Amino acid sequence: MAWHLQPHIRYFMVVAETLHFREAARRLHVAQPALSRAIKKLEDKLEVTLLARTRRHVELTAAGWAFLEGCREAGRTMDDAEARAIQASKGELGRVVVGYTDFAISGRLPGILAAFHSRVQGANIELLRRNSHEQLDDLREGRIDIGFLTSPVPGDVFSHFPVQQDRYVAVVPDSHPLASRDSIPLSALQNESFVLGDSSAWRHFNPHIHALCLEAGFLPRVVYETGSTDSIFGLVAARVGVSIYPERELNHRRPGVRVLTLQGLERRLSTEVVWISQSANPVVQHLVSVAKEMSDTAS
Known part of the structure; x- marks a missing residue:
């Protein structure tokens, strides 16, 4: 009419x-x-x-x-x-596209999404698994609305805060001479072969490992790079080399590997919640608020 x-x-x-x-x-x-x-x-x-x-x-x-x-x-x-x-x-209805890394989905993200769904039942969430630099590109191009990714985050158009802080641990084959110990200094790995993520896809994570090793007085001798978390642990279990990884990723038992605490290592790996500062999607602010409440740094 x-x-x-x-x-x-x-x-x-x-x-x-x-x-x-x-x-x-x-x-x-x-x-x-x-x-x-x-x-x-x-x-x-x-x-x-x-x-x-x-x-x-x-x-x-x-x-x-x-x-x-x-x-x-x-x-x-x-x-x-x-x-x-x-x-x-009011952000109580709509759609939000969320990018995430393996580190995020094994950490705070599932609980954040569950809490968000219970509060904002009219909003639909689409999840996309992306590495960190892909998420930054996707945010700029509007393909995702919010990302859960590994630091660092450039300061041009983004707002962000740390949602989880993970300790680094050593991952060695369960038959390795060091496997009988509970903790080691990082320098104990200076003569070992390393298995890391692919340099292109893991460009946000690998520099953290190199920086840690440099602080311990050596450069890691990388003999194999691969594309996924499971393949890294599989190659360690196959005795191809050792690795350094966020502790939270190893909450579930991995066959054939031993996880060792790194003595005296205070540095943490930060997973950040990132969104475009001028985002016009009100659902984003609801999700950001829930993430802040459930972050490792929340009081």
């Missing part, structure tokens, strides 16, 4: 409910002749008779009954549309 007829529709619905022009005019705070003219204009526009009028009675015609039900349904639809628009403006 054309928007310019909306007042006339409202007038019709009140007349249809009261079946009395004088009472309808009183409720609508309009003069009765003006109300009659509005109903006549509506009928002329529709080219049907909506109301059967006599001196004593007003009745709905078959067309009038059908039109009244259609108006009621349209009203319910508009009420629902209004409610949904308000919900969406």
Whole structure:
């Protein structure tokens, strides 16, 4: 129905409910002749008779009954549309695309998503597994709305904060001479062969390992690079080499490997929640708030 007829529709619905022009005019705070003219204009526009009028009675015609039900349904639809628009403006309804790394999904992210779903049930989350630099590109291009990725984060267009801080641990084959120990200094690995993630895909993580080893007085001798967490642990179990990894990733037992604490190592690997500072998606702010509440640094 054309928007310019909306007042006339409202007038019709009140007349249809009261079946009395004088009472309808009183409720609508309009003069009765003006109300009659509005109903006549509506009928002329529709080219049907909506109301059967006599001196004593007003009745709905078959067309009038059908039109009244259609108006009621349209009203319910508009009420629902209004409610949904308000919900969406508050971030209670909508869609958010979330990028994540292996470190994030094995850490805080599942709990954050569960808490978010319980609070904002009208929002849909799409999850995309991406390495850290892919997430930064995706954020810039609008392919994702928020990322859970490994630091560092450039400061150009991004807002971010640390959501989890992980200790580094050594991962060695369970048959390795060091496997009988619970902890070692990092320098104990200086003559070992290392298995790390692929230099391109893991470009945010590998520099952290190189920096740790340099602080311990050596450069890691990398003999194999691979693309996934499981393949790194598999190659360590196969005695190809050792690795250094975030402790949280090893919460679940991995066959064929031994996890050793690194003595005196205070540095932590930071997983950051990252989003575009000027994001227009209100759902993002809801998710950011939940992540802040559940971060490792939350008091």
